[in-house]
Amino acid sequence: MDSNVLSHQLSKETLHGSLTDPAIESMNLLNEIADRYPDAISMAAGRPYEEFFDVSLIHDYLEAYRDHLRDDRRMDDAGISRMLFQYGTTKGIISDLVARHLAEDENIEADPESVVVTVGFQEAMFLVLRALRASERDVLLAPTPTYVGLTGAALLTDTPVWPVRSTGNGIDLDDLAHQLERAREQGARVRACYVTPDFANPTGTSMDLPARHRLLEIAAAHGILLLEDNAYGLLGQDRLPTLKALDQSATVVYLGSFAKTGMPGARVGYVVADQHVAGGGLLADELSKLKGMLTVNTPPIAQAVIAGKLLRNDFSLARANARETAIYQRNLHLTLGELTRRLGAAPGVTWNAPTGGFFITVTVPFVVDDDLLEHAARDHGVLFTPMHHFYGGKDGFNQLRLSISLLTPQLIEEGVSRLAGLVTARLP
Amino acid sequence: MDSNVLSHQLSKETLHGSLTDPAIESMNLLNEIADRYPDAISMAAGRPYEEFFDVSLIHDYLEAYRDHLRDDRRMDDAGISRMLFQYGTTKGIISDLVARHLAEDENIEADPESVVVTVGFQEAMFLVLRALRASERDVLLAPTPTYVGLTGAALLTDTPVWPVRSTGNGIDLDDLAHQLERAREQGARVRACYVTPDFANPTGTSMDLPARHRLLEIAAAHGILLLEDNAYGLLGQDRLPTLKALDQSATVVYLGSFAKTGMPGARVGYVVADQHVAGGGLLADELSKLKGMLTVNTPPIAQAVIAGKLLRNDFSLARANARETAIYQRNLHLTLGELTRRLGAAPGVTWNAPTGGFFITVTVPFVVDDDLLEHAARDHGVLFTPMHHFYGGKDGFNQLRLSISLLTPQLIEEGVSRLAGLVTARLP
Numbered sequence: 001m002d003s004n005v006l007s008h009q010l011s012k013e014t015l016h017g018s019l020t021d022p023a024i025e026s027m028n029l030l031n032e033i034a035d036r037y038p039d040a041i042s043m044a045a046g047r048p049y050e051e052f053f054d055v056s057l058i059h060d061y062l063e064a065y066r067d068h069l070r071d072d073r074r075m076d077d078a079g080i081s082r083m084l085f086q087y088g089t090t091k092g093i094i095s096d097l098v099a100r101h102l103a104e105d106e107n108i109e110a111d112p113e114s115v116v117v118t119v120g121f122q123e124a125m126f127l128v129l130r131a132l133r134a135s136e137r138d139v140l141l142a143p144t145p146t147y148v149g150l151t152g153a154a155l156l157t158d159t160p161v162w163p164v165r166s167t168g169n170g171i172d173l174d175d176l177a178h179q180l181e182r183a184r185e186q187g188a189r190v191r192a193c194y195v196t197p198d199f200a201n202p203t204g205t206s207m208d209l210p211a212r213h214r215l216l217e218i219a220a221a222h223g224i225l226l227l228e229d230n231a232y233g234l235l236g237q238d239r240l241p242t243l244k245a246l247d248q249s250a251t252v253v254y255l256g257s258f259a260k261t262g263m264p265g266a267r268v269g270y271v272v273a274d275q276h277v278a279g280g281g282l283l284a285d286e287l288s289k290l291k292g293m294l295t296v297n298t299p300p301i302a303q304a305v306i307a308g309k310l311l312r313n314d315f316s317l318a319r320a321n322a323r324e325t326a327i328y329q330r331n332l333h334l335t336l337g338e339l340t341r342r343l344g345a346a347p348g349v350t351w352n353a354p355t356g357g358f359f360i361t362v363t364v365p366f367v368v369d370d371d372l373l374e375h376a377a378r379d380h381g382v383l384f385t386p387m388h389h390f391y392g393g394k395d396g397f398n399q400l401r402l403s404i405s406l407l408t409p410q411l412i413e414e415g416v417s418r419l420a421g422l423v424t425a426r427l428p
Numbered sequence: 429m430d431s432n433v434l435s436h437q438l439s440k441e442t443l444h445g446s447l448t449d450p451a452i453e454s455m456n457l458l459n460e461i462a463d464r465y466p467d468a469i470s471m472a473a474g475r476p477y478e479e480f481f482d483v484s485l486i487h488d489y490l491e492a493y494r495d496h497l498r499d500d501r502r503m504d505d506a507g508i509s510r511m512l513f514q515y516g517t518t519k520g521i522i523s524d525l526v527a528r529h530l531a532e533d534e535n536i537e538a539d540p541e542s543v544v545v546t547v548g549f550q551e552a553m554f555l556v557l558r559a560l561r562a563s564e565r566d567v568l569l570a571p572t573p574t575y576v577g578l579t580g581a582a583l584l585t586d587t588p589v590w591p592v593r594s595t596g597n598g599i600d601l602d603d604l605a606h607q608l609e610r611a612r613e614q615g616a617r618v619r620a621c622y623v624t625p626d627f628a629n630p631t632g633t634s635m636d637l638p639a640r641h642r643l644l645e646i647a648a649a650h651g652i653l654l655l656e657d658n659a660y661g662l663l664g665q666d667r668l669p670t671l672k673a674l675d676q677s678a679t680v681v682y683l684g685s686f687a688k689t690g691m692p693g694a695r696v697g698y699v700v701a702d703q704h705v706a707g708g709g710l711l712a713d714e715l716s717k718l719k720g721m722l723t724v725n726t727p728p729i730a731q732a733v734i735a736g737k738l739l740r741n742d743f744s745l746a747r748a749n750a751r752e753t754a755i756y757q758r759n760l761h762l763t764l765g766e767l768t769r770r771l772g773a774a775p776g777v778t779w780n781a782p783t784g785g786f787f788i789t790v791t792v793p794f795v796v797d798d799d800l801l802e803h804a805a806r807d808h809g810v811l812f813t814p815m816h817h818f819y820g821g822k823d824g825f826n827q828l829r830l831s832i833s834l835l836t837p838q839l840i841e842e843g844v845s846r847l848a849g850l851v852t853a854r855l856p
Contacts, residue, residue, distance in 0.1 A: 293580025
């Protein structure tokens with residue numbers, strides 16, 4: 001660059017407000033701390049187990065999808081090449097296979113026309129919030145603490161999120177009713193409530209069956225949608241029906257992810273939006289129009305890989321993930337056992353006991369902030385996630401999230417041991 | 429569904445304004461007409477040539493990238509699997525390879541840290557507009573007619589687009605200066621001007637070298653960014669330097685696409701944003717934060733396929749596309765020749781003569797609207813794109829866009845013959 005020429009300068013004040021929101025800054029900070037202490041045992045990262053990754057599977061899945069196009073759909077070589085190489089339809093090329101998977105694993109009867117295949121859960125969330133935020137009055141309800149991906153999509157669409165309290169049985173239905181009443185009083189229009197009934201991130205908690213029914217009743221009575229996030233449901237045992245499977249009045253927009261059950265590196269998710277739009281088609285058709293302006297279509301190659309995994313496993317990702325689910329169960333039980341062994345007698349230290357998913361919430365009688373995390377990483381060699389990051393920095397300062405998904409038994413024993421060292425040093 | 433339960437109903441009035449914008453409705457209409465007349469010769473679709481698509485290339489490109497990770501980056505099998513299967517860094521896993529391609533083919537020296545790999549050009553455009561739209565005052569300038577993808581990204585981010593006139597030499601620099609003055613008077617803050625200096629969609633026109641220099645000067649003098657779209661530049665002959673290659677003051681945000689030169693089905697694009705943000709890093713870092721909230725990361729599998737194509741071709745997509753470029757050149761010349769042969773003597777019928785890209789603009793002495801398109805499809809068996817769709821329905825009603833990218837010589841001869849039949853029947 002010619003040093004005589006003035007370079008274009010930008011300032012953060014002239015960039016979109018989401019970029020200076022504390023939630024975004026805090027996620028960056030977490031990543032920085034993790035990067036600075038690569039040798040610390042990470043009970044922070046919520047990534048799926050990696051030991052069964054095998055590059056040859058990508059080739060195999062692509063071949064499975066190719067066989068499907070040739071044998072089941074009677075396509076010729078030129079048609080198959082076009083399907084994989086060329087721009088595809090915006091809703092996706094595997095909606096029918098996703099619908100078969102939902103029938104097989106979730107007892108959800110989804111019309112493929114109501115399915116939009118997306119670039120992961122995150123794009124699906126963005127599309128739904130973009131569609132529903134039509135005026136300044138529109139707000140979204142979500143349990144607090146909540147998934148940072150929801151916070152991010154809300155920031156990008158300038159959607160205010162009103163927090164609803166959480167209980168050990170998921171979203172607090174009394175507080176939900178209270179917030180709906182408050183919105184009515186204030187002239188806000190609640191478009192939807194975001195919920196994760198199974199093994200929520202970050203708490204690990206699930207809703208029981210009566211609470212699911214009651215939530216559906218409240219939503220239908222108030223004319224709001226439920227945005228159901230089910231990233232972890234398949235990876236549990238004794239599974240309860242999803243809200244979408246119980247839904248009889250198109251109250252639920254179902255947000256699916258193949259990141260944990262298919263392959264994170266394909267970045268394929270989807271949304272089932274079978275709500276009718278007056279004078280038009282389905283909400284899925286509207287989401288598809290938005291997607292056409294955002295990413296045009298989900299990479300057909302990535303969709304083909306996920307399709308191949310579905311085809312190779314008779315559409316059941318519950319069965320396909322039997323080994324992974326067993327490992328997550330083992331890790332959960334092992335971590336809970338180690339917590340009891342190391343911290344069972346520690347005064348004021350408690351934790352919940354999720355039956356699935358990736359996360360455990362630990363409560364301690366002292367402040368858990370980013371300084372403590374840095375101290376833990378530097379002096380104890382262990383990483384976790386301070387819970388306040390899931391409260392927008394407004395609460396949760398005596399809790400932390402432990403993730404169990406990436407660990408081996410040895411790392412769990414050592415990780416909990418190091419955590420116990422940190423915790424006991426802080427106790428009175 | 430239980431018929432006694434009232435289904436959730438939505439109305440378009442309660443959905444985001446972009447969904448009822450005429451631009452979105454019109455693109456849907458075009459697709460519907462094309463779907464209804466599958467046997468019409470399509471001179472409408474701007475898709476890349478398909479005859480060289482070969483599914484085995486996907487496997488080969490994946491292997492090339494795998495070899496690169498093993499041999500050049502000394503990664504072991506577990507590391508390679510993790511790279512392809514697991515969540516990746518938000519900026520992308522192939523930024524360094526994209527930078528080498530830009531140096532090789534475009535003489536652009538891009539720091540890999542300034543590159544964000546995106547889900548196609550479209551996501552890159554969205555991220556840039558989302559970042560730059562910070563207040564109600566912020567507007568974008570763009571030549572009219574303009575690419576519908578720009579219109580879509582602007583709608584999603586609630587960004588007003590102020591039109592700037594076009595000439596046969598690209599954007600009208602006098603009108604650009606006029607619009608900048610008008611914005612100043614009205615208190616609007618112009619953040620950027622979108623331009624496609626090479627073979628623009630929809631007009632096919634390019635800017636000469638003096639106009640490129642002058643555009644850079646105007647932008648730098650007014651402190652606005654230029655958003656350079658270069659989807660087609662590599663597919664021409666006697667290529668001029670891009671704005672980014674001429675840029676000495678970080679005035680240009682460069683938006684790249686591998687859809688035409690790599691593989692549409694990978695849906696990989698990128699943005700080079702080397703602008704410094706006061707108190708922070710690069711604009712690319714801010715775009716990466718937004719991407720983390722939108723799609724988390726571009727599918728690593730799709731990135732790997734594009735990386736493999738770059739590696740197999742010594743980073744030159746100009747060379748890799750020599751066969752395709754020759755076909756596009758042949759198709760352009762053939763179409764222009766057929767237009768002369770069939771319509772050279774037709775009064776009031778003219779067209780431009782692009783030297784590259786996919787598109788030709790034809791001007792006729794009668795109204796070209798969607799009714800005419802439907803008539804052309806039904807009664808003449810030929811499809812084109814009425815130009816008013818690229819003017820937001822406000823102008824261009826005596827022009828049409830012809831696309832030459834997907835056709836064979838036989839289809840070009842027959843397509844232009846059918847078009848000539850339609851045109852001559854309308855002449856006085």
